[in-house]
Amino acid sequence: MADKKSWGLGSKLRGMFSRTFVLSDDTWDDLESTLLAADFGPDVTDELIDAVRASVAKIPPLDENDFLRLLREVLEERLSRFDTTLNLKDRPAVVLVVGVNGVGKTTTIGKLAKFISTAGRSVVLGAADTFRAAAVDQLGTWAERAEVQIVRPQQEGQDPSSVAYQTVEFAVANGIDVAIVDTAGRLQTKSGLMDELGKIRRVIEKQSPIAEVLLVLDATTGQNGLVQAEAFLEHAGVTGLVLTKLDGSAKGGFVLAVQERTGIPVKLVGSGEGIGDLSGFSPVGFAAALVE
Amino acid sequence: MATFGTLSSRLTDALKGLRGKGKLTEADVDGTLREIRRAMLDADVSLNVVKSFQNAVRERALSDEISKALNPAQQVVQIVNDELVTILGGQQRRIEFAKKPPTVIMLAGLQGSGKTTLAGKLAKWLAKEKHTPLLVACDLQRPNAVTQLEVVAGNAGVAIYAPEPGNGKGNPVKVAKDSIKYATDKLYDVVIIDTAGRLGVDAELMKEAAEIRKATSPDEVLFVIDAMIGQDAVATAEAFQKGVDFTGVVLTKLDGDARGGAALSVVSATERPIMFASTGESLDDFEPFHPDRMASRILDLGDILTLIEQAQQTFDSAESAKVAEKIATETFTLEDFLEQMQQLKNMGSIKKMMSMLPGSGQMKAQLDNFDESEITRTEAIIRSMTPAERRNARLLNGSRRLRIANGSGVTVTDVNSLVNRFEQAAKMMKSVAQGKVPQVPGMGPIPGGIGGARPKPSKKKSSKSGNPAKRAAENAALGQRTTSGSGAGFGLGAALENPGGVGEMSAEELADMQKLLGGR
Numbered sequence: 001m002a003d004k005k006s007w008g009l010g011s012k013l014r015g016m017f018s019r020t021f022v023l024s025d026d027t028w029d030d031l032e033s034t035l036l037a038a039d040f041g042p043d044v045t046d047e048l049i050d051a052v053r054a055s056v057a058k059i060p061p062l063d064e065n066d067f068l069r070l071l072r073e074v075l076e077e078r079l080s081r082f083d084t085t086l087n088l089k090d091r092p093a094v095v096l097v098v099g100v101n102g103v104g105k106t107t108t109i110g111k112l113a114k115f116i117s118t119a120g121r122s123v124v125l126g127a128a129d130t131f132r133a134a135a136v137d138q139l140g141t142w143a144e145r146a147e148v149q150i151v152r153p154q155q156e157g158q159d160p161s162s163v164a165y166q167t168v169e170f171a172v173a174n175g176i177d178v179a180i181v182d183t184a185g186r187l188q189t190k191s192g193l194m195d196e197l198g199k200i201r202r203v204i205e206k207q208s209p210i211a212e213v214l215l216v217l218d219a220t221t222g223q224n225g226l227v228q229a230e231a232f233l234e235h236a237g238v239t240g241l242v243l244t245k246l247d248g249s250a251k252g253g254f255v256l257a258v259q260e261r262t263g264i265p266v267k268l269v270g271s272g273e274g275i276g277d278l279s280g281f282s283p284v285g286f287a288a289a290l291v292e
Numbered sequence: 293m294a295t296f297g298t299l300s301s302r303l304t305d306a307l308k309g310l311r312g313k314g315k316l317t318e319a320d321v322d323g324t325l326r327e328i329r330r331a332m333l334d335a336d337v338s339l340n341v342v343k344s345f346q347n348a349v350r351e352r353a354l355s356d357e358i359s360k361a362l363n364p365a366q367q368v369v370q371i372v373n374d375e376l377v378t379i380l381g382g383q384q385r386r387i388e389f390a391k392k393p394p395t396v397i398m399l400a401g402l403q404g405s406g407k408t409t410l411a412g413k414l415a416k417w418l419a420k421e422k423h424t425p426l427l428v429a430c431d432l433q434r435p436n437a438v439t440q441l442e443v444v445a446g447n448a449g450v451a452i453y454a455p456e457p458g459n460g461k462g463n464p465v466k467v468a469k470d471s472i473k474y475a476t477d478k479l480y481d482v483v484i485i486d487t488a489g490r491l492g493v494d495a496e497l498m499k500e501a502a503e504i505r506k507a508t509s510p511d512e513v514l515f516v517i518d519a520m521i522g523q524d525a526v527a528t529a530e531a532f533q534k535g536v537d538f539t540g541v542v543l544t545k546l547d548g549d550a551r552g553g554a555a556l557s558v559v560s561a562t563e564r565p566i567m568f569a570s571t572g573e574s575l576d577d578f579e580p581f582h583p584d585r586m587a588s589r590i591l592d593l594g595d596i597l598t599l600i601e602q603a604q605q606t607f608d609s610a611e612s613a614k615v616a617e618k619i620a621t622e623t624f625t626l627e628d629f630l631e632q633m634q635q636l637k638n639m640g641s642i643k644k645m646m647s648m649l650p651g652s653g654q655m656k657a658q659l660d661n662f663d664e665s666e667i668t669r670t671e672a673i674i675r676s677m678t679p680a681e682r683r684n685a686r687l688l689n690g691s692r693r694l695r696i697a698n699g700s701g702v703t704v705t706d707v708n709s710l711v712n713r714f715e716q717a718a719k720m721m722k723s724v725a726q727g728k729v730p731q732v733p734g735m736g737p738i739p740g741g742i743g744g745a746r747p748k749p750s751k752k753k754s755s756k757s758g759n760p761a762k763r764a765a766e767n768a769a770l771g772q773r774t775t776s777g778s779g780a781g782f783g784l785g786a787a788l789e790n791p792g793g794v795g796e797m798s799a800e801e802l803a804d805m806q807k808l809l810g811g812r
Binding site: 037248 | 330333334335336338339402403404405406408433434435436437439440441442443444447459491493494518520521522523524525527528531545547548553554573
């Protein structure tokens, strides 16, 4: 990922020290602009700058690389406070995938299904997005690509909870390891739709505990990402975040605030439309990619 | 769903400090600008835009050109508003139709920005405007995007051209090119091309979009962007401008609570106008974008213009003239009252309308609790009356009221309070019709309607207790307010000094009107 130039902050940060290495006010201004441009948001940006200032006061950096290293350490330290492992120990491990419209839920599920089935575990997908036109077919195509099974709604516009129930039922009856349930995208402001998520949860829990509720966030999102996470945490009990579309020019800095404010760790990272473009979240790698 | 709600509340807060000060000092301006900067960054406005915005406001606030007629706080509000309007595009632009049909409209944007849904909305809107749109499925990339467009076309009741199955098969450039010939042959006058979503950094897909553009030479290329996007908005918009060069912008997902600073960023970075706004999941949640109105919405003055426009569309003008006359001649009856309420219901979600009113930032919570069934209940009561009773409310004696209460499943108290409210309404409307309203153009015919749309909690607050003496006092206060016109609706009159005067006036009037229907 580091080879994609546009993704890192490094090129911008290096511009600060184009001639001689002096920690002037301009340096701090540039650092602020750079962090703001990466969607960290004004509050976190201030905190990060204070933290870097504190480190600089303790150990004055020798050169540019040293300064960037300090920044990276500050970022790493704050990103790695959370456990990023995906918990799929239950059998069946039920994964519910939620998020606002157009963040890449269905695509993420396709990739995750492929990833898990490649690891030798059986997977069934539940097409509980019965709202958006052709969402079921879209998931069906991913199921084919990932070579996993899929539970489709029996009729058009079926209650998503019942599709979720049937998916888990299918997983239990056939001894399938992981059941991944897709849901329709919903804006966090639609209270009726948010309540529906609670219902889907309750219905699934009648048969099996839910192993993970993954909230998919789009890296291009700005500060609204935080509001999204808080709303979905409240209504769906989110246990992990998936950050998608990191292959673009957006840096997704807002996830730091999301992690810290809600305590939900980023667990997966999507970075492309290919079925293999999904990886676990590594705080060290993420910080390095931001800075390099 | 007050769009930009949080930005407006932050800006309102930022400007509050300026209220009541006699003179505008440099320190005042700088302090306020710091708040505005933070508010804008929080709202995802891109940093460069924030900086130039700050500079422009600062320069003007400290220069001498400012009007002596306004107090300092009003001046800053005015300047901020002017600058917002300038950035948002100054004035709106309509779609330019080709002289020789078909007009070709191409949609481009990031994945998940809502292109396919928007294609349906645009087509439906065009069909309503007496065009014959043709949807063209050129997103052959995303799994089943073609199927999705087919379903959308079916729902919108428009034609679709989808010769390729998609899912990676077929050549979108060829489909786009063929579609124009198809449209010409079949006499469709607008062609809407849905393309695959792509990232700004994806050179290959960007090239494909450019080729589609070249092959079809569209009259409009609309860049579809999600209102939730962050600082990346500028980079993305610039990449698309360089790649395909769009002619207009469509802002989607405005029904969320994203502050939508991207709107400011994109427009100022690309100097392309935002032409449409998409505000919900239904195919009808689509409207032309009004930069000037959006700017005043940011300042929490509400989008009263949009509200009026919507109300006028629903209100048949002959009908309202009749009502106005009836009001003026005191022949306004419960039947008219009922009719007005039904028209109000046609206007669509009341909540949606309410959120366009001034001060909706503060009212947001109340809006969420507002229960539209109140209107249904009132309707039920009126429907339980005989035609004679509807025409002459004086007929309603105790036994008739009991019959009505039983018939509509409410208590006699409810019937009583409705009758009281109606009488007040009739009185109130008469005074309105006699000249209070002209200050808000277009508001004349709809006083009862707006009144009915007031949120319930506040009704409760202002409504009568069981204590008759207290109620009488409240009614008296209401009457006084009506005549003096000095009431502060939701405390807004006081909190909101606005330069135009329009919002304030209507806030007061509406506060009065609110009482008329909502007395439960």
